[in-house]
């Protein structure tokens with residue numbers, strides 16, 4: 001029973017159902033792997049061994065009782081620390097929420113718990129999910145299991161590194177501008193950002209509310225599907241949740257993509273992109289052709305505006321969302337007899353430099369006299385970006401592109417240069433601005449042995465197509481099964 005922790009979601013569920021091992025065995029193996037590797041990798045802000053083992057025992061007891069069993073019974077997962085789970089702290093990687101215990105559980109997590117999952121703990125994130133490397137976490141930086149001098153990507157870097165290092169079969173993340181897809185790419189795992197509104201945001205600590213989505217990271221498309229089917233669906237507790245039937249994605253075993261039209265946008269193969277990234281992504285597109293797809297160029301002409309538009313809209317929304325952290329209702333309070341000074345001191349001490357930068361940018365963009373020129377203008381261009389996608393999806397079924405211009409960069413590599421960090425997001429932001437789903441999965445390695453990811457984007461609510469295409473690819477390739485050496 002060695003190395004149960006390296007099982008994929010699919011293999012773990014089969015083993016549990018067959019009785020090859022119990023949820024306690026599996027959960028114990030994951031906790032042992034965390035104990036062994038996390039001191040070096042630092043994926044977890046808080047592992048919860050006691051709660052996890054108790055939940056595993058409850059799952060095993062449920063299985064012994066028999067009858068109709070929930071689909072994920074006994075499966076261990078990790079949860080990004082921007083999602084509320086009752087009984088666990090939720091810090092969003094920020095000092096201002098140090099020790100904060102939310103009194104309720106996020107809907108996405110609640111549905112997974114109802115389906116039987118066991119939560120191993122909360123994973124590291126850039127503070128309030130603002131970043132692309134986990135270096136903005138107020139607590140520590142997570143290390144990439146493929147090379148511990150490299151970042152795991154971000155902001156869901158803790159989740160991505162934990163899945164890659166085989167500390168958990170799957171993990172939840174959030175994606176506002178790439179935070180599931182980019183770390184999935186940097187760590188060589190599969191990550192889904194669903195359509196905006198597909199998975200409830202209730203219980204997700206808000207960053208940019210018109211962009212925020214809750215996503216999943218796991219080994220392959222099949223594994224991601226198992227969790228997505230459970231998490232997605234309408235939730236009256238989130239006013240932006242789409243009132244549509246819950247998905248029931250069933251991946252077909254055959255690996256043919258006959259009839260599928262793949263679009264390749266030239267705007268995503270720009271100068272400055274690492275040559276090996278372009279090579280590997282183009283090779284993967286060729287592979288889709290071999291599987292029966294037709295490939296054609298498409299245009300997304302407003303792509304170049306996605307970065308400035310996002311870095312106006314996301315900070316604007318963040319500046320409003322983060323106004324609630326004032327020392328009164330949540331987390332940290334720096335005492336001062338003068339209440340206004342108390343607000344100021346608390347926010348000054350509680351927020352890190354990147355969060356402060358974004359609050360200032362956002363407040364400026366929303367202020368009287370600048371609103372129309374910045375925020376208003378950005379909203380108009382956002383519409384143009386969304387229309388680019390609608391037009392492209394009249395010609396093709398999916399769009400294939402790199403996830404990020406480079407593979408994982410060195411820890412500290414972007415130093416104090418926020419713009420260099422923002423540029424990492426250039427290929428992931430458009431899907432959030434348009435609200436379309438995106439799936440990242442590994443398609444090879446660069447010369448330094450770092451994973452390269454490809455991104456598929458699809459029509460609103462067509463996650464199934466993306467998952468099916470990646471599944472077909474993963475049935476004929478093995479990049480998603482590669483394991484980082486340290487293990």
Ligand code: GLN
Pocket residue numbers: 129130131132154155174175176177178179180207314425
């Ligand atoms: N890196 C982007 C940012 O810093 C996206 C983060 C995210 O998706 N949460 O805002």
